Amino acid sequence: MLKELYTAALGMLPQQTRLEMTANNLANANTVGFKRSGIFEQSLIEARENLLNVRGDAETEDLPISQYVDFRPGALQKTGNPLDLALDGADTFFVVLAQDGSEHLTRAGHFTLNDQGMVITPDGKMLLSTNGPIRIELPQQGDTTNGDTVARQIQISPQGELQLNGQFVAQLRVVQVGNTQTLQRSSSTCFQPTDDTDIRELDAATIRVQQGYLEASNVNVVSELISMIQLQRMFELGQKVIQTNDGTLERSIDIGRFTS
Structure with missing residues (x-):
């Protein structure tokens, strides 16, 4: 019993x-x-x-x-926002930097400009380029052009090259993970590599970025409810x-x- x-x-x-x-x-x-x-x-x-x-x-x-x-990748949603980015391939990730100096991988490509001109995630992590955090030169105080206007002038090529008004600013850092199951979830949309994670830095020729799109959650609501x-x-x-x-x-x- x-x-x-x-x-x-x-x-x-x-x-x-x-x-x-x-x-x-x-x-x-x-x-x-x-x-x-x-x-x-x-x-x-x-x-x-x-x-x-x-x-x-x-x-x-x-x-x-x-x-x-x-x-598995979620559906792509068109937003038209210049700093909304999506990646092709389920095993590729943007690299972001937390305030404590730790690096995280993410597929959540909703970025904005803060008041220092840094490209950041909603929780404040900085988007990394191949040379470190990406910073956009903002107008001087008193200029009628604001950060939102600057953001609308940003162009990002499919190869991850970020330009402002046609001038090169940074090359996005995108990595490919050999076995995604070796990653450890660090937040709802971020992951950190473990000792078993094989990471490969991608060059411009192998990166596929879609500007103005976001990757939605891959949760099937009906299936989860059942x-x-x-x-x-x-x-x-x-x-x-x-x-x-x-x-x-x-x-x-x-x-x-x-x-x-």
Whole structure:
């Protein structure tokens, strides 16, 4: 009877993980460049087999549940904004620099100019060129031209060459990752390489940038909603099994007390 309780309880843990993951996917369905998370089905099979042999000393850390990131590209959305950029290929990334000096890889190409003329992400990370952070010369104080006007004058070629009014400013730094599953998610749309990550710096001849486009999230809302409904039902079933066995255990204890 205790075995059934352990089996039901531990069987709910993978479903809880999947529920949390699915909820996060749905929350980021409209986040530019977001990549959905999933769980390897083999991990679920192994978890089930382990639960069949569970003992009283089982630990939740023993559950072999491993997540992965689905790097399939999302649909391209035309915006017409000069600093909205999209990359061809699922294994290529822009490189951005955080305030703590760490580099991150991202497919989310929604950039803007800050008041220092730096090209940044919505959370303040700086877009990198092959020579470091990209800075656009802004008009002097008192000039009627503002940053938005300057941004509209930026041209970025398919090869990643950034120009302002026809003058070269910077070459975008774009990298290709050999095995994207070696990347570690650092935020909703950013990733960091690990020791196992093979990164190749791309030159202008192999870069394909689309200016005025954004890559949408690759989350399929309908599929995720169906998955969530199924998971909730399975979770509720596990709860009922626990409640049933708990009631049976209590009655057994009461009988034992009475007979003793």
